[in-house]
């Protein structure tokens with residue numbers, strides 16, 4: 001099945017108003033181009049250098065979302081090429097992105113990544129820690145970052161009850177954080193290929209779907 005077909009199937013399954021981030025990590029630019037030609041404009045990558053290489057050879061009207069952990073020494077590359085950074089998981093990362101976004105005169109949309117999954121995956125802020133940070137109003141001093149909401153990854157399990165609990169926890173994190181921000185805090189990014197319909201049911205405004213559109217990832221072929 002073609003990328004265009006699979007993309008249209010995913011789109012058809014989404015309610016109006018839900019944003020689809022087509023996660024193109026490890027897939028070559030030609031395959032992204034196919035999705036672009038089928039009308040997709042929002043793509044997700046998780047490695048700064050790969051994001052830059054693709055951004056430099058693909059159309060400028062693509063909205064790139066960084067969805068992987070940002071090392072502070074890669075913040076410049078990310079700030080230069082991403083429109084959104086969904087994976088802001090520490091104060092250090094936020095500060096580094098602010099510095100680099102200011103340097104290149106850009107304003108980045110960011111999401112605060114909240115940890116809800118089981119112990120195995122450690123990415124994201126613990127909610128109480130994040131709340132402690134947000135209460136000090138740190139983003140007032142970061143004019144080049146626009147905090148747009150919350151991102152999260154559910155536990156990687158077939159136990160859909162657990163996944164639902166994780167999505168509910170992300171939704172309540174969104175609700176708890178929202179009063180600290182302006183009306184632009186409107187985005188809840190959750191759900192991947194295997195669980196995005198449930199994420200939408202639980203209130204996702206953005207879903208991040210990769211393999212369902214582009215096929216399985218071959219990490220060896222991508223050179224790592």
Ligand SMILES: *Cc1c(COP(=O)(O)O)cnc(C)c1O
Nearest residue numbers: 023046067192193208209210211
């Ligand atoms: C890779 C990735 C996705 C997409 O995963 P699929 O299972 O291919 O849909 C979504 N979110 C994050 C954070 C990812 O790293």
